[in-house]
Each structure stands twice: as C-alpha cells, then as structure tokens.
Amino acid sequence: MPELIPVFDLKSEINIIYDEVLESIQEVLKSGQFIMGEQVAAFEKEVADYLGVRHAIGVNSGTDALIIGLRSVGIGKGDEVITTPFTFFATVEAIHQIGAVPKFVDIENCTFNIDSRKIEEAITSKTKAILPVHLFGHAAEMRTIMDLAKAYDLKVVEDTAQAFGGEYHGQKLGTIGDVGCFSFFPTKNLGAYGDGGLIVTNDDNVAEIARKLRVHGGKNKYNNEMFGYNSRLDEIQAAILRIKLRYVQSWNEKRRKVAKIYSERLKEISNLVLPMEKGGIKHVYHQYTVRIVNGNRDNIYEQLLARHVQTMIYYPLPVHHLPVYRAQNIDLNLPVAESISKQVLSLPIWPHIEDKQVEYVCNTLQSLLS
Structure with missing residues (x-):
C-alpha cells in the first residue's frame, strides 16, 4: 500500500520551478518595491496577452475579483444576479457583499454548471446580471447565456476561479x-503561493x-472618487505567477491526460458517473x-481514505442549504443540485x-464499487 495519495500536491511543481521562483523573489527583494510595481504591471500585460483581452487587473483574491467585477459593471443594492447554487460560497458571498440579491437556478447533472435552459424563467424586472461558474474547469453554456444577456440587457460576470486556460468554442473562459x-x-490551475486574483475585460470603462476600486x-491615492477596497496583487505573488503562466498550458494538458486515464480505466463501473x-x-x-449514484458516497470516501487515497467532496451542501441561508428560512426547489451534492467525489x-x-x-x- 502506498503512502497517502493526496487530492492535490504542490511539491513536484515547486521542485520544477524552485530556482526560478527563488530568483524572482530575490529580484523583488532587491528592488525594494512590493506593492503595484513592475512585476504586477508585467504580469497583467502577459496574462492579458495569454487570454486575448484588452485589460487585466490584479487584485488580492478571487473573492475580491468577483466583488469588484460586479461593481465595475454597475451591479448594486437590490439588483438580482442569477447564479448557480452549486459552487464555492464566495460566488454568492460576493453578490451579498455589494447588496445585490442572488437568484438561484438549478444545474445540469452532466457538467454541474448552471442549466442555461432554466435561466430565462428566472429573469425578472430586477435582474441585472448573470454570474455563471465554470465549475471544476468545464465551461458553462456561454452561447445561450450571452444570447439571454443581449435579449434582456443583462451583464455577464464569469466566475473562472477553477478554469484558467479553459476554452469555449476556441475562446478562453473569462x-x-x-x-x-x-x-x-x-x-488553482494557475495558482500563486499565497492569495491573489484577477479581473479581465475588454471594456475600457x-x-x-x-x-x-482596488x-x-x-x-490618485488622495483623490478618492468612490468607496473602494485595499485589494492589490502584491509584487512577490505577481513574480511567481509570471513564471507559472509560462507553464500553465502544458500543465493543463497534463491534467487532461490524467483525466483521460481515469475515464478509460473507470468507464465500466456501473454505479459511477464520470465527468463529461x-x-x-x-x-x-x-x-x-x-x-457515486448508489447512495454510498460517504462510505466510499471513508473506505478510500482507509486505503490511503484522499478524495474531496466539492460540495457537500448546495449554497442555499448552508447555515447562512437556513437561518433565513428560504424555501427553494433545486432538485438537481441537492441530489448531486450527495453524489460527487473528486479524485x-x-x-x-x-x-x-x-x-x-x-x-x-x-475494488470498492465492483
């Protein structure tokens, strides 16, 4: 039996780029410039070129990227934002933080993303934006979402926290x-060695x-025009991200190869549904x-761990079942998300x-599922 196989491990990556990272950190230290300096500016230019956008704005976390992104397109108090209930809480937390109201739409059971066919019926006169999440690295159905946004004059803010480098019909997600x-x-697929986030857009305004806002x-530091945030990507993280950006394409391909092995080896297990x-x-x-569709997910999780395989449950509860919503006594019928949350297991x-x-x-x- 091997040592514990973790669900994710950075050690091998760090070994590959250790010397480059160390040199880049030393350069930042020697510069004496730690906030909004040359490294941040260079990273913003390089990542904008990689993604094919006009503007990339580094911030201090993915959560702040969502908060600032929503505010930047004019979403505010009382506005409804259509989103998914099956995501990390930060997606919905950002909506609340700016005083807007999340409107949950159920998900597809094949991709775990928002079901674009159900969005239109959720649109009201208060709806101002759609916030799709490209969950686990798979794109939401953006063509339908963009068509709806155009028809109803809505903004679209993409949560691409888990999908850096992913594509939808040849266009980079985000x-x-x-x-x-x-x-x-x-x-994350492109991860710092600390916190960090990014906002991208083709709109100059x-x-x-x-x-x-960041x-x-x-x-101007002493000519504040609105209430904003202290949300800057720092120089050391930007320097590290510049290095990792050069590797991310090949590393994403390696992830795809691993996924292909899993899909080939596990395809014959009848009570196991593989990602598509x-x-x-x-x-x-x-x-x-x-x-895991036989109602045995939690037991399989424990059995794998006993055999030195760590897995993760993303997510054990859909957002509308979290304590923060339970206390509000919200009654929502989102059967797919509720069912999926009892079945998912990340390898x-x-x-x-x-x-x-x-x-x-x-x-x-x-051996456990046969």
Whole structure:
C-alpha cells in the first residue's frame, strides 16, 4: 500500500520551478518595491496577452475579483444576479457583499454548471446580471447565456476561479462576458503561493472602475472618487505567477491526460458517473469529479481514505442549504443540485501525479464499487 495519495500536491511543481521562483523573489527583494510595481504591471500585460483581452487587473483574491467585477459593471443594492447554487460560497458571498440579491437556478447533472435552459424563467424586472461558474474547469453554456444577456440587457460576470486556460468554442473562459474573474489560490490551475486574483475585460470603462476600486476608489491615492477596497496583487505573488503562466498550458494538458486515464480505466463501473466534456469545450480538470449514484458516497470516501487515497467532496451542501441561508428560512426547489451534492467525489489530480498513483486510485475505486 502506498503512502497517502493526496487530492492535490504542490511539491513536484515547486521542485520544477524552485530556482526560478527563488530568483524572482530575490529580484523583488532587491528592488525594494512590493506593492503595484513592475512585476504586477508585467504580469497583467502577459496574462492579458495569454487570454486575448484588452485589460487585466490584479487584485488580492478571487473573492475580491468577483466583488469588484460586479461593481465595475454597475451591479448594486437590490439588483438580482442569477447564479448557480452549486459552487464555492464566495460566488454568492460576493453578490451579498455589494447588496445585490442572488437568484438561484438549478444545474445540469452532466457538467454541474448552471442549466442555461432554466435561466430565462428566472429573469425578472430586477435582474441585472448573470454570474455563471465554470465549475471544476468545464465551461458553462456561454452561447445561450450571452444570447439571454443581449435579449434582456443583462451583464455577464464569469466566475473562472477553477478554469484558467479553459476554452469555449476556441475562446478562453473569462473573456466571453463583460467581466471575467479569476482566483490564484495555490490549488488553482494557475495558482500563486499565497492569495491573489484577477479581473479581465475588454471594456475600457469597466477596467477604469475596477482599477479605482482596488485602490480605495481613486486613480490618485488622495483623490478618492468612490468607496473602494485595499485589494492589490502584491509584487512577490505577481513574480511567481509570471513564471507559472509560462507553464500553465502544458500543465493543463497534463491534467487532461490524467483525466483521460481515469475515464478509460473507470468507464465500466456501473454505479459511477464520470465527468463529461461537451463538444467545443476544453475542460481543464481543476477537479476530476465523479458521481457515486448508489447512495454510498460517504462510505466510499471513508473506505478510500482507509486505503490511503484522499478524495474531496466539492460540495457537500448546495449554497442555499448552508447555515447562512437556513437561518433565513428560504424555501427553494433545486432538485438537481441537492441530489448531486450527495453524489460527487473528486479524485486526486494535479499535473505531476504519477501514473502509479493514478493506477492505484483506479484499482482501489474499482475494488470498492465492483
């Protein structure tokens, strides 16, 4: 039996780029410039070029990217924002933080993303935006979402925290709507070694507002035009992200190869539903998330851990069932999200996971589910 196989492991990545990272940190230290300096400016230019957008604005977290992104397109108090109930809480928390109101739409059971066919019936006179999440690295159905946004004059803010480098019909995720929001939490496909986030847009006005909001609401430090935030991507994280940006394409391809092995090895298990990749979509497998459909998910999780395989449950509760909503006594009928949350299990995946580790995970899961 091997040592514990974690659900994610940074050690091999760090070994590969250790010297480059160390040199870049030393350069920042020697410069004496730690906030909004040359590294941030260079990273913003490089990541904008990679994504194919006019503007990239570094901020201090993915959560702040969502908050500032929503405000930058004019979303505010009382506005309804249509989004998914099956996501990390930060997606919905950002909506609340600006005084807007989340309007939940159920999800697809095949991709775990918002069901675009159900969005239109949720639109009211108060609806001002749609906030799709490209969950686990698979794109939401952006063509339908953008058509609805155009028809009803809505803004689209993409939560791309888990899908850096993913594509929808040849276009990078995060660049399709009015604003794209990214997280650089260390476990992400492009992750910093600390917190960090990014806002991208092709709209000059939106970019200008976002840049003001990240530094207390003004172009000039002593000429504040609005109430903003202290939300800056720091120089050391930007320097590290510049290095990792050069690797992210190949590392995403390695994730896809791991996913292909899982899908081939596990496809014959009858009570296991594997993640899918719709046509025209490039899934970047931030997570490889299966569904265990026999009602035995929690037991399988424990049995795998006992056999030295760590898995994760993303997410054990849909957002509308979290305590913060339970206290508000909100009664919502979102059956797919509620069912999926009892079935999902994310298997170990990272670019440098070893073949023997993947084989062991597959063999162990097969033996438990056969």
